[in-house]
Amino acid sequence: MMIVLSGAIGAGKSSLATILSEHLGTEAFYEQVDNNPVLPLFYKDPKKYAFLLQIYFLNKRFDSIKKAMVQDNNVLDRSIYEDSLFFHMNADMGRATPQEVKVYDELLDNMMQELPYAAAKKAPDLLVHLDISYDTMIHRIEKRGRSYEQPEQDPTLPEYYHQLLSRYDGWYDDYDYSPKMKIDGDKYDFVENPEDRQKVLDLIDEQLRKRGTLD
Ligand SMILES: Nc1ncnc2c1ncn2[C@@H]1O[C@H](COP(=O)(O)OP(=O)(O)O)[C@@H](O)[C@H]1O
Numbered sequence: 001m002m003i004v005l006s007g008a009i010g011a012g013k014s015s016l017a018t019i020l021s022e023h024l025g026t027e028a029f030y031e032q033v034d035n036n037p038v039l040p041l042f043y044k045d046p047k048k049y050a051f052l053l054q055i056y057f058l059n060k061r062f063d064s065i066k067k068a069m070v071q072d073n074n075v076l077d078r079s080i081y082e083d084s085l086f087f088h089m090n091a092d093m094g095r096a097t098p099q100e101v102k103v104y105d106e107l108l109d110n111m112m113q114e115l116p117y118a119a120a121k122k123a124p125d126l127l128v129h130l131d132i133s134y135d136t137m138i139h140r141i142e143k144r145g146r147s148y149e150q151p152e153q154d155p156t157l158p159e160y161y162h163q164l165l166s167r168y169d170g171w172y173d174d175y176d177y178s179p180k181m182k183i184d185g186d187k188y189d190f191v192e193n194p195e196d197r198q199k200v201l202d203l204i205d206e207q208l209r210k211r212g213t214l215d
């Protein structure tokens with residue numbers, strides 16, 4: 001089966017997906033971001049585009065899962081379960097109607113039942129969660145530089161990011177679809193520092209060995 005990464009915006013999921021898949025000799029599957037036509041529209045007018053963006057991500061995520069599941073230890077850079085976290089948070093902020101939430105939840109449930117792995121196992125092999133503080137999140141968002149995510153573009157974004165991070169704490173604690181582990185994304189600079197990178201890979205290898213998915 002596969003390894004799924006989770007974490008807030010800028011946590012380092014895409015970076016770790018590349019590093020981990022190279023280490024394991026497998027393939028990484030990335031979220032549709034730079035070529036996502038709905039994402040900039042969502043940041044400009046969240047109320048209008050929250051539902052459309054969610055359907056866009058769900059469709060692409062489903063496609064990635066189907067492709068990723070053909071080989072053991074392929075790496076997905078975000079879990080399908082987090083999409084729901086994002087959407088419910090946006091709905092609670094008044095950006096989606098209860099009817100849209102109902103349609104989304106039922107569609108997600110229906111699609112998950114169609115996945116062969118969901119039917120057999122209902123889960124990835126391991127969820128690796130990247131835990132970051134608010135300051136790290138903002139620093140990374142600035143470092144990466146996607147214009148529509150920058151706090152100075154929109155004064156409501158800091159509150160959006162705070163809420164997202166606080167929801168992630170509860171989300172990780174409640175997550176029980178598969179074995180899980182948390183990496184301290186503030187502490188380990190696995191992008192620039194080779195020693196930190198090796199430590200993070202060792203931590204993940206240890207978990208994979210425990211689960212019998214790494215020799
Ligand atoms: N652990 C880390 N240490 C230092 N920089 C990081 C780390 N993780 C990510 N970055 C940097 O932060 C930015 C966002 O990382 P990215 O992998 O795109 O995050 P995500 O996919 O979770 O949104 C990038 O510029 C990346 O180089």
Ligand SMILES: Nc1nc2c(ncn2[C@H]2C[C@H](O)[C@@H](COP(=O)(O)O)O2)c(=O)[nH]1
Nearest residue numbers: 008009010031033053057083086087149
């Ligand atoms: N409203 C939603 N936004 C989402 C969802 N999944 C991702 N995103 C946004 C958040 C970022 O701006 C961007 C990419 O996320 P990264 O964490 O990979 O940087 O897309 C979602 O389900 N709903």
